[in-house]
Amino acid sequence: MAIITYRQAIKDALAEELERDENVFIMGEEVAEYNGAYKVTEGLWKRFGDKRVVDAPISEAGFIGLGIGASLLGLRPVIEMMFFSFVYVAWDQAVNNASSMRYMSGGLMNCPLVIRGPANGGTNVGATHSHTPENLIANFPGLKVVVPATPADAKGLMKSAIRDNDPVYVMESTVLYGNEGEVPDEEEFLVPIGKADVKREGSDLSIIAHGRSVLESLKAAEKLKKDYNIDVEVVDLRSIRPLDEETIIKSVKKTNRALLVEENKPFCGVDAQVSHLIQRRAFDYLDGPIHRLSAVDAPAIYSPPIEKIQLPDADVITREVLEMLQVKA
C-alpha cells in the first residue's frame, strides 16, 4: 500500500479511469491548463490532452447541462465544481434534469455523470462559498451522493462513481486534500457506493459521521480512550445516498448509544434522516436519546476564530460523548 494524499488519490482515480475508458472526460473551470484551482487535476491535461481535460468558461449551468446531455450518448463526463457552492447557479441542471432523465424516460436513458469538487466550510471564505449541499442533493431520488473522508475512500469511491450509470455527486473537502493515508495499489481498487465503514471499533457508544467530521470523531475517540477509557465506535457513512442502514443499525445495536456528527446544518441535515432510521429500527436498543452535533445553524461566518466555533470539532464531540455517558470531564 502506498501512502498518498487525498488529492493524489482522487487524481489517481481520475487518471486511471481516463486511461481505462475513452468516454470519460473531465470538464470544469481551470481544470486543464491551470491544473485545477486545488490542483486535483494537476498533470492530467498534459497527459491526456485537450479533448479529455477541458477548461470551461464560468458557465456552470451550461457545462453541467452539457454533461447530462453528453452522458445520454454514452460519454462519462466528470464535471469539476471549483467549489460545490457554485452548483447552485446550475441548480436546475444539477438536480432537476440530472435526477429525472432515467425516470421520465421510463428507464430508456442512462445518465452516467459525475459532479465532483470540494464541499466544506472552515476556510474563512464566507457564507456564499461554504455550503455543504450533500443533504440537499440526496433529497432528489435519482441522484447519488458520496462524501469520502480518507484518501482510500476518495479513490475507491471516485472510481465507482465514474463507472456508475446514474449521476453521482462526489463531495470532497479542501481541508482534506493534503491529508495522507494508505491507499491500496491495485488498479481495480473500488469502494462500493452505499457501503459505510467502521473506522474504529468500540463498545460504549456509536459516533456516526461523514466527511471531515469522521476525522474529528476519530480524534475525539482517541482522547476518550486515553483520558477516560471510553471505547467509542466510529462509523463513516461514506455514502449519503444510498445509505448503509445495516452498518448503522448493527453498530447502534452493539453500543446502544448514538451520536451523529456532521458539518452540515441541522435542519433537514443528513443526520435527521439517520436519526429517524435509528429510532425506527433500533428504538428498543437505545439506552438514551440520540444526540446530534452539526454546524451552528446560521450562514457560514467569515471571521476566522468564530467560524472555528461554528463547526463541530474533536473537543465538542468529546464533551458531548462525556455528557451522553454522564462522565465528568
Place this chain on the structure above:
Amino acid sequence: MSKAPAAKKRSRSGSTKKTKSSESDLFAFADAGVNQKMTVEEKLSCFTEMVRIRKFEQAALQAYQKGRMGGFLHLYIGQEATAIGTISVTGENDHIITAYRDHGHALAVGMNMNECMAELYGKYTGCSKGKGGSMHFFAPDKRFWGGHGIVGGQTPLGLGLAYALKYKGIEGCCLCYLGDGAVNQGPFHESLNIAGLWDVPIIYVIENNGYSMGTSQKRSSAHPDEGLAARAEGYKIDWDRINGSNLYEVRAKTAAAVARAHKESRPTVLEVMTYRYYGHSIADANHHRYRTKEEIRHYQETKDPINVWKNILIEEGHLTEEKAKEIDAEAKAEAKESIRFAEESPFPPAFELLTDVYHSVDNPGTHTNEGKIFFNDRLPFETR
C-alpha cells in the same frame, strides 16, 4: 410604468475608437462635458482616491501574507481608474454593486479604510461585523450594495436595484460591475434581455482585466471582434469600450451612460480594458505561468492608471511630483493606521453567529412570529 423612448443610436464604440483614442492622446476625452466641469480639487481628489485604493491594497496584502486574515484576498491594484472614474460621475440617486474584487469600489463610494481593513481581519469593527470578509463589503448608506462572491450573482441584483429606482420614479441608475469571466454566466444574459426589454436604467461595467483566474479572455469568451460589450447588440442595448488607463475616458463614457439611464431609462454595457497586477487572489501564486512578467511590466510602465492620471495632472499644472509623493505618503499612513485599528479591534463574540439571520429574531415583537427558527440542540458558546 411608462416606457421611455428607446434610444436611437446603438453602438458607437467602433467609430469612437477610430476618431478618438486616449491611448495615443491622453487628453482625447478632456473636453467631454463632465471632464471640462471638473475643478482642480476634483481632479486631485480622483488622484488621491486612486492612490488610497492602492495603498490600502498594499497594506492588506502585507497583512494577508503575515497570516492576519483568512480566506481569499482579491486585489484591485491596476484597476483603480475604473472604480474611481465611474463612481466619480455618479450622483445621489445612483447605486453601486459589484463582485468579490470589491475593495476599490468600497473606498470609492466613501467607506473608510478602518472598517474595510477590520472586515478583512474578521473583526467586530468591520463593515459587516466580520461576518462577510473580503468579498462581501456592504454600505447601503452609501448606496453600495456589495461585494458578491458568486460570479455573475450580482448582475440580476443590480438590475433589481435599477428596477426599483424606476418603480419609485427616482431619476437614478445602478452601476453593476462584473469581470470578463462573469459575462459567461446565464443570469447576466437574462438580465441584459430584461434590461433591454423593459428599459431598466442599469449600467453594466465589465472590468476586462484580461483574465478570469488563469483563463485568458480569449479562452473563455466567444464575442464579436469589437469585444465583450458588443454582445449587448444582441439585446439592442447601447455599449461602449473604454481605455481603463485613462480616467478622462472612463469618466466621459460613463457619464454618457449615466445620462442615458437618467434621461431615457435605457441600459448600457461598458467594457473597461484594464489589468490586474497581482494574481487572481493572493493564493494564485502561479500567475506568472499563464502570463508573462513582461506583460505585467508593460502595463505597469505604460498604462498604469495612477501614473497616467498623474502625468495628466502634472501636464495640466495641477500636480507636481513632490505633491504626488505627499499624497502617496498620506495614503500610506492612512492604510497603516487602518492596520493598527484592525489589529487592535476585537473579534465578534460567538453569539453574533446567530444575529442578523432573521429580522424577526433580532427585533422581537415587531413581527407576528411563532415556532422554532434555529435548530441547535446545543450551542458551543454562551448566548447573550
